[in-house]
Amino acid sequence: MLLPSARGPLSETVVAALRGAPGGGPIPFTDADPYGEDLTIALYTLYELHYCGFDGVDPAWEWDPELLRLRAQVERVFLDALRSDVDMTDLDTALGALLVEQVPGTGVSHFLRDDGTWEQMCEYFAHRSVYHHKEADPHAWVIPRLRGRAKAALVAVEFDEFGGGRADRMHSQLYADLLEGAGMSAEYLHYLDDVPAPAIAIVNMMSLFGLHRSLRGALVGHFAAAEITTAPSAQRMAQALQRLGADPRCAEFFTEHIEADAVHEQIMRRDVIGSLLEQDPGLTDDVAFGIQATELLEGRLADHLLSAWSADESSLRTRLRWLVSQNG
Numbered sequence: 001m002l003l004p005s006a007r008g009p010l011s012e013t014v015v016a017a018l019r020g021a022p023g024g025g026p027i028p029f030t031d032a033d034p035y036g037e038d039l040t041i042a043l044y045t046l047y048e049l050h051y052c053g054f055d056g057v058d059p060a061w062e063w064d065p066e067l068l069r070l071r072a073q074v075e076r077v078f079l080d081a082l083r084s085d086v087d088m089t090d091l092d093t094a095l096g097a098l099l100v101e102q103v104p105g106t107g108v109s110h111f112l113r114d115d116g117t118w119e120q121m122c123e124y125f126a127h128r129s130v131y132h133h134k135e136a137d138p139h140a141w142v143i144p145r146l147r148g149r150a151k152a153a154l155v156a157v158e159f160d161e162f163g164g165g166r167a168d169r170m171h172s173q174l175y176a177d178l179l180e181g182a183g184m185s186a187e188y189l190h191y192l193d194d195v196p197a198p199a200i201a202i203v204n205m206m207s208l209f210g211l212h213r214s215l216r217g218a219l220v221g222h223f224a225a226a227e228i229t230t231a232p233s234a235q236r237m238a239q240a241l242q243r244l245g246a247d248p249r250c251a252e253f254f255t256e257h258i259e260a261d262a263v264h265e266q267i268m269r270r271d272v273i274g275s276l277l278e279q280d281p282g283l284t285d286d287v288a289f290g291i292q293a294t295e296l297l298e299g300r301l302a303d304h305l306l307s308a309w310s311a312d313e314s315s316l317r318t319r320l321r322w323l324v325s326q327n328g
Contacts, residue, residue, distance in 0.1 A: 003054045004045060004192050008038025010074070014045050018057045022064040029073040034081035035300065039074060040197035040204060044130075046071045047207040051134055052188065075208055082205070082293045091288040094221075095269065098228045098291065108302050109236035111309065118244050122182055123315050124305070125250075126191040127199040131206070132175035132253075133188050136161035138203070141210030142219045146272075147279060153271030154220075157227070157264045174253045181249030194316045198301040205297055209290060217283030220276055221290025224268040231262045 003019070006012035010030040017027050032039035048054065049062040061067055089097075104110075112121055136158055146154060163169030176186040185191070192200075209219035234257040241251040277284055308315035 001048075001052055001054050001188055003057065004041055006038075007041045008032060008036070010038045011042040011045065014042045014070070017067065018045070018054065018061055022058055022060045022067070024066065027066050027070045029070055032077070034077045035197060035201055037197045039077060040200045043071070043074050043078060043204045043208075044192075044200050046074065047204065047211070048189075050207070050211065051137060078201075078204065079208060082296065083289070086289060086292045086296055088285070088288065088292065091284050091291075094288045094291040095224070095228075095273075097295075098225055101232060105236075107233070108305050109233040109240070111306060113236040113240040113243070116240060116244075116309075118246075120309055120315075121240065121244060121246070122184060125179060125182055125184060126316060127195050127301070127305070129175065129179065129191050130189060130195050130200055131203045133172055134203075135171040135175065137172075138206035138210045139219065139223050141207075142216050142223075145213050145216040146220075146276065148275060150220075150272050150275035150279065153267050153275065154223070157223075157267055157272075160260050160264065169256075171253070171256070174256060177249045178253040181247030191316075194318055196304065196315075196317050198297070198304045202294075202297045202301065205293060215286065215290075217276070217280075217286025218290030218293065220268075220272055220283075221287035221292075222294045223290075224265075224273055224287075225291045225294040227264040227268045230257050231259075231265070234258045 003015050004011075006015045008030075010032045013028060013030060017024075032042070045054075046067070049057070049067075053059060053062070108124065112124060116124075139154075139161075140158060143151060143155060143158070159165070161171050163171070163173065167173060179186040206219070206222060209215040209222055234254040237254040238251045238258065241254070273287055277287070305315045
C-alpha cells in the first residue's frame with residue numbers, strides 16, 4: 001500500500017511528513033472544507049496508520065505526538081461539521097426512520113437495479129472498496145469499550161463479518177472476490193486515488209467513532225444503521241447484477257449480506273443498543289447521532305453518484321484505469 005496522492009495543502013503536509021522520519025517538530029495544520037477532497041484524504045491517510053499502514057512509512061508514525069496533535073485538529077473540523085449538519089431527533093425516531101423505505105425508491109441500489117450500466121456498477125464497486133477492504137475492522141475498536149450483553153452481542157455480529165472463523169468467508173475477502181469477478185483489481189485500497197471524498201468520508205466517520213471511547217455510542221449507532229439498511233439494498237444489488245449478467249462472485253457478496261444482516265438488525269437493536277443503554281442511558285443521544293451522521297454521509301454519497309450518472313459522467317475522480325471487458 002503506497003501513500004495516496006495529495007489533494008491539497010493539508011494532505012500534502014501529511015504525505016510529506018510521512019515520507020520522512022517521525023520525532024520532529026510541530027506539523028502545521030491548514031484549514032480545509034470538512035467534506036472536501038483535501039481534508040478527507042488527509043484524515044483517511046492518518047487513520048490508515050492504525051490499520052495496515054503504508055509501504056516505506058515508519059510504523060513509529062502511528063503514535064508520533066506531533067502527528068496525533070495534527071490529527072486531533074483535523075478530526076475536530078470533521079466532527080464539528082457532522083454535529084452541525086445532523087438534524088438531531090430522538091433515538092426511537094432515528095431507528096424508526098431506518099425501517100421505512102420510500103416507495104418508489106430513488107436510491108443508488110434502485111438506480112443500479114433498474115437502469116445502471118456495467119461501468120457504473122464497477123464505479124460503485126470502486127467507491128465501496130475503500131471500506132469493504134477493511135470491512136468490520138473499524139467496529140472492532142468499540143469491543144473493549146462495551147460490557148456484558150452489549151459486548152457479547154456485538155462480538156457475535158463481528159464474528160459473522162469475519163467469516164465465522166473461515167478466512168475465505170470474511171466479508172473483506174468476499175469483496176476481494178467480487179472485484180476479481182468484475183475484472184477489477186482486488187489489491188488493498190487499489191482505487192483510493194480514484195475515489196472522491198464522499199465515500200472516503202464515511203470510512204473516516206467509522207474510524208473517528210471507533211478510535212475515541214467518548215464516541216462509542218455513536219459507533220454503535222452507526223453500526224446499527226449499517227446493519228438495518230443493508231439487507232434491502234443488498235437484495236436490489238443482487239438483482240442488478242443478475243440483470244447485468246455479472247460473474248457469480250459479484251452477486252455472492254450481496255446475497256451473503258441479505259440473510260446475515262437481517263439477523264444482525266435484530267441483534268444490534270435489541271441486544272447491543274438495548275443493553276448498552278440499560279447500562280448507560282446517557283449514551284442515548286450519541287447512538288442517535290451515530291445513526292443520523294451515517295444517514296447524512298450516505299446521502300451525500302448517493303447525491304454524488306446519482307448526479308454524476310444522470311449527467312452521463314464518471315462518478316470517480318478519473319475514469320477507471322482499465323477497459324471494461326465484461327458485459328460490454
